[in-house]
Amino acid sequence: MKSEKWLIASDIHGAVPYLEQLLEAYERENAEQMILLGDYLYHGPRNSLPDGYGTKDAALILNDFSKNHELLCVRGNCDAEVDQYVLDFPIVADYLVLFNGDTDIFATHGHIYNEYEHPYLAPGTVLLHGHTHVPACVRMKGFTYLNPGSVSLPRGGSEHSYMTFDGTDFIWKNLQGVEFKRFTVEKKEGKDLW
Numbered sequence: 214m215k216s217e218k219w220l221i222a223s224d225i226h227g228a229v230p231y232l233e234q235l236l237e238a239y240e241r242e243n244a245e246q247m248i249l250l251g252d253y254l255y256h257g258p259r260n261s262l263p264d265g266y267g268t269k270d271a272a273l274i275l276n277d278f279s280k281n282h283e284l285l286c287v288r289g290n291c292d293a294e295v296d297q298y299v300l301d302f303p304i305v306a307d308y309l310v311l312f313n314g315d316t317d318i319f320a321t322h323g324h325i326y327n328e329y330e331h332p333y334l335a336p337g338t339v340l341l342h343g344h345t346h347v348p349a350c351v352r353m354k355g356f357t358y359l360n361p362g363s364v365s366l367p368r369g370g371s372e373h374s375y376m377t378f379d380g381t382d383f384i385w386k387n388l389q390g391v392e393f394k395r396f397t398v399e400k401k402e403g404k405d406l407w
Contacts, residue, residue: 216314216380218243221361223250223322223343226291227271228263228365231373234388235364236278241390242377247282248311250343250361251289251322253304254296263365269299276301285309290324290344314380316398328358339383339398347371348385350396359383359396 220239225232239247253275254268278284279302286304297305308321319326319334323344326332331340334356346363348371362374362385372387385394 217245219246219248219313219378220244220375221248221250221341221378222364222375223361224252224289224346224363224366225249225254225271226252226256226260226263226365227254227266227268229267229270229274230265231263231365231388232271232274234373235375236274238375238386238388238390239282244377245283247284248320248341249284249286250320250341251287251304252291252343253286253289253300255291256366257291260366272299285311285320287320287322289322313378316380323360328353348374348394350383350394357396361385364388
């Protein structure tokens with residue numbers, strides 16, 4: 214199976230300048246698809262207003278981008294059903310099951326399913342979620358948990374960030390494209406990935 218290059222991001226929270234930088238990164242990376250892990254427009258009651266907060270403008274920018282690019286998205290805890298009315302692409306799924314190369318991926322936001330609460334994950338599956346705003350790469354029992362961090366409101370001393378995946382390597386980068394972490398997926402042999 215041919216692998217595609219994906220750009221993976223989470224937690225935009227309506228921050229227009231960071232969203233614009235993310236879309237510039239998508240073009241710079243020559244990605245074929247974007248996976249967004251929730252919290253598109255609103256900042257939520259626990260977060261400060263991000264720089265450049267503008268939910269209407271963020272919705273317009275995302276809609277314009279979705280006209281010419283494939284977006285796969287899940288619902289975050291700050292996303293309401295009413296947000297779907299202003300966005301032209303689906304955001305209401307709680308999770309997606311994705312395949313790229315030899316890698317099985319369970320993608321979600323992290324507020325319902327996460328590294329501690331999740332459905333059965335086949336050995337070697339990658340659990341991909343945002344929500345915490347902290348980049349992560351943790352080998353759990355039977356699966357690996359990865360988090361791209363936050364586009365707009367990073368926590369834990371992290372930078373505004375995203376990830377790419379080409380079927381072999383997950384690469385964490387700041388919005389300027391500087392790599393700061395890499396995880397190489399081991400190839401499947403038989404049924405087990407690890």
